[in-house]
Amino acid sequence: MTKKSQKSFSLAIHGGAGENVDKIRALEKESKESMAHVLEEGRKILAAGGTALDTVTLCVKLLEDNPLFSAGYGAAANAEGEFELDAAIMDGKTLEAGSVAAVLNIRNPVDLARLVMEKTEHIMLSGIGAGDFAKAHDIAMVTPEYFKEAHEKVPHMIERNKKHGTVGAVARDINGNLAAATSTGGWDAKMPGRIGDSPIIGAGCFADNDSGAVSCTGIGEDFMRTVLAAHIGFLIERCGLSAIDAAQEAINYLVKKVNGDGGFILVDKDGAVAIAQSSKVMRTGWIENGGETHTTLQPKIRADRKR
Ligand code: GLY
Numbered sequence: 674m675t676k677k678s679q680k681s682f683s684l685a686i687h688g689g690a691g692e693n694v695d696k697i698r699a700l701e702k703e704s705k706e707s708m709a710h711v712l713e714e715g716r717k718i719l720a721a722g723g724t725a726l727d728t729v730t731l732c733v734k735l736l737e738d739n740p741l742f743s744a745g746y747g748a749a750a751n752a753e754g755e756f757e758l759d760a761a762i763m764d765g766k767t768l769e770a771g772s773v774a775a776v777l778n779i780r781n782p783v784d785l786a787r788l789v790m791e792k793t794e795h796i797m798l799s800g801i802g803a804g805d806f807a808k809a810h811d812i813a814m815v816t817p818e819y820f821k822e823a824h825e826k827v828p829h830m831i832e833r834n835k836k837h838g839t840v841g842a843v844a845r846d847i848n849g850n851l852a853a854a855t856s857t858g859g860w861d862a863k864m865p866g867r868i869g870d871s872p873i874i875g876a877g878c879f880a881d882n883d884s885g886a887v888s889c890t891g892i893g894e895d896f897m898r899t900v901l902a903a904h905i906g907f908l909i910e911r912c913g914l915s916a917i918d919a920a921q922e923a924i925n926y927l928v929k930k931v932n933g934d935g936g937f938i939l940v941d942k943d944g945a946v947a948i949a950q951s952s953k954v955m956r957t958g959w960i961e962n963g964g965e966t967h968t969t970l971q972p973k974i975r976a977d978r979k980r
Pocket residue numbers: 838839857858859860868869870871877889890891892893894
């Protein structure tokens with residue numbers, strides 16, 4: 674590790690991967706501006722010595738509140754028109770984690786996931802129990818109209834790309850601690866009760882100070898079957914791969930094993946950022962070792978899936 678990386682911070686975010694290039698490109702300017710804003714808010718925390726955990730929580734909350742992205746306010750509805758949301762958070766220092774699955778009427782599922790991590794002995798809460806837990810604590814609740822409003826007010830702003838739409842953040846703070854968070858409404862018109870990879874620790878979200886922090890986006894079933902987020906941690910910690918090599922190896926593995934569709938963001942234990950995709954486009958941005966803010970729809974590390 675270089676002296677610079679020991680003292681600096683890194684942050685990456687994503688606003689979902691997808692196949693509908695035209696729809697995503699039509700929102701390129703707004704998406705990049707929103708992501709740059711989120712990254713700058715994250716930078717403020719990290720530059721002031723704040724934690725990776727607080728940073729990924731805030732970044733995912735800001736993405737959840739933005740109707741450009743399919744999580745929180747802009748989440749996709751299930752086949753019954755209900756908004757069942759999934760989210761997870763993981764602390765790379767302690768390996769503690771929290772997640773919520775198929776929760777209703779929660780404005781910021783990432784907040785509830787963090788509460789599960791901090792206030793319970795469990796990792797995942799779902800359904801009615803998760804709702805009761807939220808009501809018993811200081812968690813912002815909304816009505817279904819809140820989510821419908823995002824669709825009705827700004828339909829052109831929401832990427833209605835079936836099977837895609839997730840947000841996430843990964844960070845390394847100046848003390849070398851890592852964290853990851855992921856949040857989603859899942860697939861458009863998914864079966865009621867369907868749960869994707871986002872709240873599954875090791876599939877759509879993972880952080881370990883000995884390897885890296887990962888947040889995934891794409892078809893959750895592909896990431897669950899390959900346990901991709903934990904697979905990336907294994908490649909770094911046990912196989913000794915760099916962030917870039919681990920990202921290339923993992924996206925190749927996703928395609929080779931299940932012709933997987935999606936992508937991920939990674940910050941490794943030394944602060945190196947790597948972003949990979951097998952989808953056609955992925956909304957993402959990053960700050961590496963305290964440097965400039967970058968945003969793109971075309972991360973460079975790719976694997977071509979069969980279409
Ligand atoms: N990757 C999000 C989902 O499939 O639910």
